[in-house]
Amino acid sequence: MVTPIDIIKKKRAQAVNRIISKGYLSTKRVYVGMATCEIAAGSKEVMAEFRQAIANGLTDVYLSQKGCAGRCNLEPTVEVVEEGKIPVKYGKVTSERAREIIERHLKKGEVITEWLI
Amino acid sequence: MVDLRKGEQHVNDQKYKLTLCDGPTCIHNRSREIRESIESEIEKQGLSGQVSIHLSGCLGMCKKGPILIVNPGYVMYGQVQPEDIPAIIKSHLVEGNPVAGKVIQEDHLYNRFFRIFGDVDFFGKQMRITLRNCGIIDPENIDDYLSVRGYEALAKVLTEMKPTDVVAEVKKSGLRGRGGAGFPTGLKWEFTANQKSDEKYVICNADEGDPGAFMDRSAIEGDPHTVLEGMVIAGYAIGSRKGIIYIRAEYPLAIARLEKAIAAAREHGLLGDNILDSDFSFDIEIRLGAGAFVCGEETALIRSIEGARGMPRPRPPYPSVSGLFGKPTLINNVETWANIPVIVLDGGDWFNAIGTETSKGTKVFALAGKVRNTGLVEVPMGTTLRKIVYDIGGGIPNDKPFKAIQTGGPSGGCLPAEYLDTQIDYESLAKAGSIMGSGGMIVIDEDSCMVSLARFFIEFTQDESCGKCTPCREGTKRMLEILTRITKGNGKEGDIEKLQRLGRMIQKSSLCGLGQSAPNPILSTIKNFREEYEEHIREKKCRAGQCAALLSYVVNDKCVGCGACKRVCPVNAVEGTRKEKHRILEDVCIRCGQCYDACKFDAITKA
Numbered sequence: 001m002v003t004p005i006d007i008i009k010k011k012r013a014q015a016v017n018r019i020i021s022k023g024y025l026s027t028k029r030v031y032v033g034m035a036t037c038e039i040a041a042g043s044k045e046v047m048a049e050f051r052q053a054i055a056n057g058l059t060d061v062y063l064s065q066k067g068c069a070g071r072c073n074l075e076p077t078v079e080v081v082e083e084g085k086i087p088v089k090y091g092k093v094t095s096e097r098a099r100e101i102i103e104r105h106l107k108k109g110e111v112i113t114e115w116l117i
Numbered sequence: 118m119v120d121l122r123k124g125e126q127h128v129n130d131q132k133y134k135l136t137l138c139d140g141p142t143c144i145h146n147r148s149r150e151i152r153e154s155i156e157s158e159i160e161k162q163g164l165s166g167q168v169s170i171h172l173s174g175c176l177g178m179c180k181k182g183p184i185l186i187v188n189p190g191y192v193m194y195g196q197v198q199p200e201d202i203p204a205i206i207k208s209h210l211v212e213g214n215p216v217a218g219k220v221i222q223e224d225h226l227y228n229r230f231f232r233i234f235g236d237v238d239f240f241g242k243q244m245r246i247t248l249r250n251c252g253i254i255d256p257e258n259i260d261d262y263l264s265v266r267g268y269e270a271l272a273k274v275l276t277e278m279k280p281t282d283v284v285a286e287v288k289k290s291g292l293r294g295r296g297g298a299g300f301p302t303g304l305k306w307e308f309t310a311n312q313k314s315d316e317k318y319v320i321c322n323a324d325e326g327d328p329g330a331f332m333d334r335s336a337i338e339g340d341p342h343t344v345l346e347g348m349v350i351a352g353y354a355i356g357s358r359k360g361i362i363y364i365r366a367e368y369p370l371a372i373a374r375l376e377k378a379i380a381a382a383r384e385h386g387l388l389g390d391n392i393l394d395s396d397f398s399f400d401i402e403i404r405l406g407a408g409a410f411v412c413g414e415e416t417a418l419i420r421s422i423e424g425a426r427g428m429p430r431p432r433p434p435y436p437s438v439s440g441l442f443g444k445p446t447l448i449n450n451v452e453t454w455a456n457i458p459v460i461v462l463d464g465g466d467w468f469n470a471i472g473t474e475t476s477k478g479t480k481v482f483a484l485a486g487k488v489r490n491t492g493l494v495e496v497p498m499g500t501t502l503r504k505i506v507y508d509i510g511g512g513i514p515n516d517k518p519f520k521a522i523q524t525g526g527p528s529g530g531c532l533p534a535e536y537l538d539t540q541i542d543y544e545s546l547a548k549a550g551s552i553m554g555s556g557g558m559i560v561i562d563e564d565s566c567m568v569s570l571a572r573f574f575i576e577f578t579q580d581e582s583c584g585k586c587t588p589c590r591e592g593t594k595r596m597l598e599i600l601t602r603i604t605k606g607n608g609k610e611g612d613i614e615k616l617q618r619l620g621r622m623i624q625k626s627s628l629c630g631l632g633q634s635a636p637n638p639i640l641s642t643i644k645n646f647r648e649e650y651e652e653h654i655r656e657k658k659c660r661a662g663q664c665a666a667l668l669s670y671v672v673n674d675k676c677v678g679c680g681a682c683k684r685v686c687p688v689n690a691v692e693g694t695r696k697e698k699h700r701i702l703e704d705v706c707i708r709c710g711q712c713y714d715a716c717k718f719d720a721i722t723k724a
Contacts, residue, residue, distance in 0.1 A: 004393035004589045008263075008272035011385060015260035033252065033337040036370045037331070067339020069165075069252025070493030071239060072485075077252075079233055086134055087233040093473065117237050 004022070024064040028106055029081040032093075035068035042094060044074035050097035061106055074117055080105060091117040130328070132167045133210055134236045138184040140175030141495075147199060148183035154199040158206045171234060174242040175497050177227050180468060187215070191232050195221035226266060226459045229253060239490045241610070242509050244471070244497050246479045247295075247455040251339030251493075256374050259381035262342040268387055270301060274350050275395045278461075283354035284310050287457070289465030292479035296322055296450030297528070297554045298630065299476070299543040310355040310435035312445035317357035319348050319399075320441065320448040323364035323371070326410040327526030328577060330557040332481040332493055333451040337371040340455070341378035345401060347454030349388065350461060352399040355447050362402035362416050363373075365408045375403055379391060381585060402533075410581035414629045415448050417583065428585045429629035450555075452481055463558050476542030476674035486511050486523075486559035503537040506560055516564040521645070525554025527574040528634030530641030531567065550641045552634065560691075566663035567646040568653050572600040574638040589632030592623040596639060604664045606653035613643060614700035639663065662723045665708045669724055676720035682712035 024094050032038075032047045039101030050063050056080060079117065081087045090101060097115060104110040136611045137148050152170060154422060159168050176184050181195035185205070192215045194205060201219060203414070209215050230253045240708055245251075254261035262268070274283055274436045288303025309317060321344055325333040337344060347593045348360045361585035364372055375491040381400055382388040390398040411417045412427040419441050421427035440446025456478060460468050469477050476498040481682050482505065484494045489511030496505060506512065513519055524541075532539070532550030539545050542565040543553050561570065596619055599612050619646075620636030627633045643650060652658045659667040690706040693699030701721075 004275040005269075005277075007386075008268050008391045012263045012266070012269075015263035018260050019258075019264060036368070037335070038716055039370070049696070064255045065257070066253060066438060067251040067256045068335050068493075069234060069240070070335065070495075072492040073490070081210065081233060084189050086236060089234065089237065100329040102588070104608065107122075117239075 009093050012034045026060045029062040031064050031066045031079040033068055033077045035066035038076045039070050041075040046076050046093050046098045053102045083117045090115045090116040127233055129196050133433040133627040136171045136173050136186040136190040136235055138176045138182055139172035143182040144180035146183045149608060149722055150199050151183055153234050154202040162206055162211055164210060170239055171236055174244045178223060181221055194608050226462055238510055243495050244479050245495045246459050248336060248483055248495050248570050255699055256339050256341055257377055267342055268346055270461035271346050271349055272393055274353055274461055275393055275397060280354045286465040287460060287512060290468035292456055292459045293454035294450060304451055305356055306436060307389045309445050309447040311465050311668060316444045316447050317355055317682060318441045318444055318446040319351050319357045319360040320446060321348055321454055322448055322450045323362055324406045326413050327555050327557045328487050330483045330555045330681055332556055334368050334371050335493055336455055338374055339564045339587050341374045343455045343458060344451055345378055345382055349399050350457050351447055351670060358399055363406055363422060366405040368643045376709035411583040411631050414631060428583045439606045444499055475544050480556055482556045482558040484510050484558050487562040488560040488648050489514055498542045499540045501540055513562050520560040520563050523559040525552035526557035528552060529554045530637045533645045550644060555559050564661055565641040566659050566661035567649050569604055570661050571639045571642045572604055578635040586628040588623045588626040592619055593635050603653050605666045606657045612654060613650050617643060667704055668708050670701050670713060671722050671723050671724060672701055673720055675718045681715045685711045685715045
């Protein structure tokens with residue numbers, strides 16, 4: 001008999017596949033905080049910068065929104081996660097900073113240490 | 118050596134970050150000795166300057182402790198002993214090969230965020246059960262939730278647990294309501310489960326109203342499915358088919374995400390008829406509140422859902438017997454719901470091992486006020502205020518002295534520095550004269566006036582009083598009048614005693630929690646900062662310089678006569694000729710403080 005546990009395991013496998021098909025295994029995963037607090041601090045504009053960069057041909061990047069991690073006075077926050085590396089957490093990201101993160105970090109692999117949380 | 122970060126130009130951060138669990142069990146199992154051996158071994162093996170050591174809060178894996186995590190890679194070692202350190206450093210950090218026999222593979226729901234945020238002290242010293250997915254998954258995509266073992270707890274319950282087993286597990290966990298009162302959740306579930314009725318309701322209280330508290334909003338916006346999963350499990354446990362989330366309309370994004378989550382869950386057969394092909398059916402709908410503070414009180418909330426004016430009623434009967442539309446109703450807060458899937462998957466015993474004798478698990482606090490790192494802090498019960506304010510919060514800006522901490526929102530009290538080492542749980546906070554409440558936490562330094570602070574909170578509760586019972590309606594009004602008078606410099610002898618008498622009366626005779634707790638900020642500030650009240654009343658002085666009516670502005674000798682103050686003064690109270698020392702006419706001055714802000718030469722003194 002197929003139990004609810006069997007069903008949920010299958011659902012999980014399918015969900016993981018769908019996430020991977022959206023590019024999860026890209027070298028860099030970028031998470032932009034998009035809760036009420038982050039949006040109020042300007043994260044929509046930041047998200048738009050990343051979306052634009054991908055539309056303009058930036059590859060090998062998986063972009064996702066996320067809820068708020070709870071670090072209020074450094075919002076908006078953006079994480080860049082790479083397998084085998086320490087996840088990079090940027091605070092107070094503005095449109096300008098987002099553009100620099102795209103140019104320097106995402107394209108050239110440089111961690112911009114002065115903006116780290 | 119394997120250079121895992123090749124291609125990076127910046128080398129000023131370390132190659133390896135080691136995290137040691139600094140929870141009480143791991144400390145007991147020699148984790149602090151391990152730290153010493155790591156430090157000496159790093160030195161010996163020539164890695165000085167390349168490795169940083171971090172201490173985490175409890176990681177929740179006490180049975181496998183002490184825990185050591187090596188980053189990058191998030192390799193976790195369990196049951197580490199000081200003797201193991203040389204081999205781990207040599208093999209893993211120097212040669213790049215993790216020591217296989219010591220590595221543990223753990224897949225728990227909690228502390229997932231630690232993988233990404235663990236090396237930042239603000240996050241690393243927390244323990245995240247409720248907010249486990251907030252900030253690491255996409256809240257609008259059910260796939261993200263499913264991939265982190267989402268709805269597995271529900272499947273487990275439907276596959277292998279009887280409703281009574283679920284209630285027993287929640288009881289075993291020792292979880293208590295996170296909305297403020299701290300009633301044992303398992304008992305509530307049991308009472309509702311034991312009622313015989315053709316219909317029962319499950320309600321999520323998301324009517325978060327404390328000024329400065331936003332953990333429920335954050336939890337819903339960051340991880341809405343967790344709340345749904347918790348509610349469905351409860352529905353199964355108590356024999357209900359219908360859930361309602363009562364959330365205030367002023368949280369539009371949280372509502373939108375909940376709606377999206379409910380739709381996605383229905384599509385996946387996780388809500389609706391025959392959930393996961395079982396014979397259990399349950400569905401959830403959202404009801405919007407208009408934002409009245411009193412509707413966070415459960416009986417008022419229920420009346421509001423019924424379509425009546427949100428006003429509390431006397432209990433008993435409790436909602437578990439006669440709640441929504443007179444049917445047995447289980448009502449829990451957002452944070453409480455978010456704990457349920459973890460309790461089901463990791464077990465009530467595991468949850469019960471975290472926290473203090475009387476309060477189990479973790480609590481989320483909204484840390485704000487005069488503190489460097491503001492934000493949401495989730496820590497095990499029993500953590501001291503000092504740890505929250507200094508280790509996680511980073512202390513007070515400009516290293517000003519700590520004056521007090523206000524916990525529990527407008528219904529809570531102010532605790533002075535002597536309570537910094539209090540281990541927080543429901544009982545210890547109550548004993549100290551405050552409450553856990555929903556978890557607001559405001560740090561106060563010497564620049565804040567305790568009388569104005571008390572006045573601010575009573576103004577809020579007075580405004581939100583529903584008016585049904587006289588002590589709350591009239592009593593808070595009188596208290597506000599007296600406090601306003603004191604802050605305006607018109608305080609009278611006997612005012613303090615009158616406030617205390619009124620406060621005790623309101624506490625004892627109000628109908629609901631709002632009134633019963635409304636005097637807390639006043640009574641606790643009188644108890645702990647009575648001298649400030651006396652100064653306001655007798656000397657007409659506000660030591661924090663916050664009560665505008667009690668200040669006078671004086672021009673000192675630093676004045677160069679630039680005229681900046683004269684230009685901004687709205688009532689022409691500044692006189693003087695250019696390049697000569699100016700003067701403020703005290704009887705004209707309205708004490709707005711604009712001259713003080715405008716002066717670039719520190720030439721105006723507040724006294």
